[in-house]
Amino acid sequence: MEIIQFIEFAVALLLVATLVGILVKRLRMPYTVGLVLVGVALTFLNPFFLQSSAEIISESVGDVLVPQVILSLLVPPLIFEAAFHIKFSELRRDLPLILLYAVPGVVISMLLVGGAINLGTGLALPVALIFGALIAATDPVAVVALFRTLGVPKRLQTLIEGESLFNDGAAIVLFNLMLVVAATGQFDLLSSIADFLRVSGGGLLAGFIVGSLAALVINRINDPLLEVTLTAVAAYGAYLVAEEFHVSGVLAVVMAGLVTGNIGPRGMTPTTRIAMFNFWEYAAFLANSIVFLLIGLVIDPGAVFSNWLTILLAIAAVLGARAVVIYGFSFIRGRIPLRIRHVLYWGGLRGAISLALALRLSGELGGGDVELVQAMTFGVVLFTILGQGSTMPALARRLNLTERSPSQEEYERRQARVVAAQAAYDRVRELSQEGLISKHTWDLLEEPLHRQIATRTDAVRQVIQSERSVEVAELNNTYREALRAQRSTYNSLLTAGVISEESFSRLVSEVDTALTNEEIGYADILLSRSKDSPPISRMMAAVVREDELHDVVRMLSIMGIPTTQFSSTSQPGDIPRITLLIGIAEGLEEEVVKALRICCREEPMFQAGLLEQVLPIHPDETIEIDNMSVYIFDIDHYEEI
Numbered sequence: 264m265e266i267i268q269f270i271e272f273a274v275a276l277l278l279v280a281t282l283v284g285i286l287v288k289r290l291r292m293p294y295t296v297g298l299v300l301v302g303v304a305l306t307f308l309n310p311f312f313l314q315s316s317a318e319i320i321s322e323s324v325g326d327v328l329v330p331q332v333i334l335s336l337l338v339p340p341l342i343f344e345a346a347f348h349i350k351f352s353e354l355r356r357d358l359p360l361i362l363l364y365a366v367p368g369v370v371i372s373m374l375l376v377g378g379a380i381n382l383g384t385g386l387a388l389p390v391a392l393i394f395g396a397l398i399a400a401t402d403p404v405a406v407v408a409l410f411r412t413l414g415v416p417k418r419l420q421t422l423i424e425g426e427s428l429f430n431d432g433a434a435i436v437l438f439n440l441m442l443v444v445a446a447t448g449q450f451d452l453l454s455s456i457a458d459f460l461r462v463s464g465g466g467l468l469a470g471f472i473v474g475s476l477a478a479l480v481i482n483r484i485n486d487p488l489l490e491v492t493l494t495a496v497a498a499y500g501a502y503l504v505a506e507e508f509h510v511s512g513v514l515a516v517v518m519a520g521l522v523t524g525n526i527g528p529r530g531m532t533p534t535t536r537i538a539m540f541n542f543w544e545y546a547a548f549l550a551n552s553i554v555f556l557l558i559g560l561v562i563d564p565g566a567v568f569s570n571w572l573t574i575l576l577a578i579a580a581v582l583g584a585r586a587v588v589i590y591g592f593s594f595i596r597g598r599i600p601l602r603i604r605h606v607l608y609w610g611g612l613r614g615a616i617s618l619a620l621a622l623r624l625s626g627e628l629g630g631g632d633v634e635l636v637q638a639m640t641f642g643v644v645l646f647t648i649l650g651q652g653s654t655m656p657a658l659a660r661r662l663n664l665t666e667r668s669p670s671q672e673e674y675e676r677r678q679a680r681v682v683a684a685q686a687a688y689d690r691v692r693e694l695s696q697e698g699l700i701s702k703h704t705w706d707l708l709e710e711p712l713h714r715q716i717a718t719r720t721d722a723v724r725q726v727i728q729s730e731r732s733v734e735v736a737e738l739n740n741t742y743r744e745a746l747r748a749q750r751s752t753y754n755s756l757l758t759a760g761v762i763s764e765e766s767f768s769r770l771v772s773e774v775d776t777a778l779t780n781e782e783i784g785y786a787d788i789l790l791s792r793s794k795d796s797p798p799i800s801r802m803m804a805a806v807v808r809e810d811e812l813h814d815v816v817r818m819l820s821i822m823g824i825p826t827t828q829f830s831s832t833s834q835p836g837d838i839p840r841i842t843l844l845i846g847i848a849e850g851l852e853e854e855v856v857k858a859l860r861i862c863c864r865e866e867p868m869f870q871a872g873l874l875e876q877v878l879p880i881h882p883d884e885t886i887e888i889d890n891m892s893v894y895i896f897d898i899d900h901y902e903e904i
Contacts, residue, residue: 276552276553276556279556283301284297284552293652295652296653299648300559302562330623331623333554333615333618333622335503338616339498341551342516342520343498343543344520346519346520347494347520349425354521357421360592365430368426368588368592371584372399372584372587373434373437376399377393379580387632390632392445393438394636394639396438396620397640398613399437401431402613402616415606419607419664422607429514435616438620440458461510463514464510465509467517470516470517473497473500474518475522477494477522477527481531488538490527490531490535491539497520501515502516513616555648558614558644561618563641566638574638574639574642574643578643581647586608589604606659606662612647613640613648614647617643617644618641620640621640670733673726674727674733678723684712684715684716687712687715688709688712747778753767753774798848800847800849800897801846801847801852801895803847804842805845806843808840808841814862815843815858819845824858826844827844829843
C-alpha cells in the first residue's frame with residue numbers, strides 16, 4: 264500500500280473530527296460522544312468506508328498490532344497530558360482513596376465481573392476474568408473534559424482523573440496475568456502478587472527516572488521549543504523504556520507526567536509554560552479525536568446486536584462491581600460527600616484501553632470465546648460512552664455540583680440584557696446619524712433607551728453585590744481579557760516593526776507571567792507598584808477556608824496586595840483553613856477587609872493569636888472594621904524576594 268493512502272485516511276479522520284467538533288458545540292453534546300456516534304454511523308451508512316479504513320490500518324500495521332498502536336501511540340499523550348496537570352498538593356489529599364480505587368478496586372471489579380460472566384454465560388472462568396480485567400480500566404476523558412466545561416469542584420476532577428490514571432496501569436497488569444493463567448491453566452497466588460508488584464512498581468520507577476531526568480534538563484535550558492520537545496520525549500520515552508524492561512508502560516507515563524508537570528515548570532519561563540500547555544492540550548485533543556473515532560469505526564454493530572442479552576448481563580455486572588468499589592471504599596475512607604460518590608460511580612466510563620485490550624485477544628487466544636469477549640467489550644464501551652457520558656451533565660446539575668450558581672445564571676441574563684439594550688441604543692443612534700430616521704424620532708427614543716441601559720446596569724450591580732463569587736469571577740475574567748488584549752497588541756507592534764524581537768520577548772513574558780502564575784500579584788507585573796506608590800508598612804493576619812484561598816489570593820493580587828500563606832491548625836473533620844499574612848499600605852485596611860469578605864462565603868477570621876502560630880510577634884494596633892476587630896502589625900522594612 265502506498266503511504267499516500269494512509270495519509271489520506273488520517274486527514275479524513277481529522278476532517279471528520281473537526282466537523283463533529285463544530286456540530287456538537289451547536290448541539291451542546293459531549294465531544295467524545297459525538298465522535299463515537301459518527302464513527303458508528305459511518306459503519307452503517309458507508310460500509311465501503313469501514314472496509315477501506317480497516318484495509319488501510321491492516322496493511323499499515325497488521326491486525327495483531329492495531330491495539331498496540333492504540334496503546335503505544337495514542338494513549339501516552341492522553342495519559343501524560345492528564346498527569347501533567349495534576350498537582351502533588353491536590354493529589355496528596357485523596358491519594359489513599361485513589362489507590363484503593365485503582366488497585367484493590369480493580370482486583371475486586373475483575374473478580375465480581377468475571378464471576379458474574381462465568382455464572383451467567385458459562386464462559387470459562389479464566390476467559391471471564393480476562394474480560395473482568397480489561398473492562399476494569401476506566402477512561403474518564405469524556406467526563407473530565409465535560410467537568411472542565413461545567414466547572415465542577417476541582418477535587419472531583421482529581422478523584423476521577425487520578426483513579427483512571429492509576430487503574431489503567433493496574434488493569435493492564437492484571438489482564439496480562441490473566442492471559443498467562445488462561446494459556447497455562449495454572450494460577451499461583453504468591454507468584455501473581457509478586458509479578459503484579461514487580462510490573463507496577465517497575466513502571467512507576469521507570470517513569471520517575473525518565474520524568475526526573477526530563478525535568479532536570481528543562482530546568483537548565485531556556486528554549487520553549489526544546490522544553491516542549493523534552494516533555495514529548497518523556498511521555499513516549501517512559502512508555503518505551505518500561506515496555507523494554509517488561510514493566511507497566513502506562514504507569515510509567517503516569518509517573519513521568521506527574522514528575523514533569525510538578526518539577527519541570529519551576530524552571531520554565533511563563534511563555535514556555537503557555538507553549539507547553541497549548542501543545543499538550545492539542546496533542547491530547549488530537550489523540551482523543553482519533554481514539555474515539557476509531558472506537559466507533561472498530562465496533563462491530565452486528566456482533567453487538569447478536570449478543571445483546573449477554574451484553575446486558577455484562578453491563579449489569581460492570582455497574583454492580585463499580586457500585587461495590589466506589590461506595591464501599593468511599594465509606595471506608597469517609598469524608599467523601601454522597602453526591603460526589605454518585606458522580607464517581609456514574610463517571611466510570613470505559614474506552615480506548617478496554618477496546619485495545621479486547622482487540623489484542625485476537626492474537627493471544629483463539630475460538631469463539633474471543634468474539635464473545637470482544638462483543639461484550641463493544642457493548643459496555645458503547646453504553647458507558649453514549650449512555651453515561653451523555654447523561655453526566657444532567658446528573659452534575661441535579662446534584663448541584665456545578666459551580667454555576669443560580670446567582671451566576673441570573674447575572675448572565677441581566678448582563679445580556681444590558682448588552683442588548685446598549686446595542687439597541689447604538690443602532691438607533693447610528694440610524695439617526697446616517698439620516699435614516701428623523702431627529703424627532705431620535706429625540707423621543709434617546710432618553711427611554713438610555714434609561715433602560717441605566718436600569719439594567721443597576722440590576723446587574725445588585726446581583727454582583729449580593730453574590731460575592733460573581734464579583735470575583737467577573738473581575739478575574741475581565742482582568743485576564745485585558746492581559747490577552749495587551750499580548751495581542753505586542754504581536755501587532757512586532758509585526759509592524761515598532762518593537763524589536765528582544766523587546767517583544769520581554770514584554771510578552773511580563774503578560775505571560777500574569778496569565779500563568781495565579782499566586783503572585785498581577786499588579787506587580789502590569790499595574791506595577793511605582794516608586795510613588797504607598798510603601799508596605801503594615802501587616803494583618805486572616806484565616807480563610809482552603810477552598811476559598813484561590814479567589815482570595817487572586818483578588819488581592821489584582822489589587823496589588825502581597826500575601827504569604829501558612830497552614831492553619833484545625834480539628835479533625837473541620838474544613839482545612841489557611842492563615843494569610845497580608846502586606847498593606849497604611850489606610851488600606853478597610854479595602855482589604857472588604858475584598859476578603861467579597862471572596863469568602865464564611866466571614867474571614869482575624870485573631871491576635873493566629874499570627875503567633877507562625878511568627879513570635881504581637882499586634883501593635885487593633886481597629887474596628889464592619890464590627891470586627893482586626894489586628895495590625897507594623898513593618899519596619901518590606902522587600903520582595
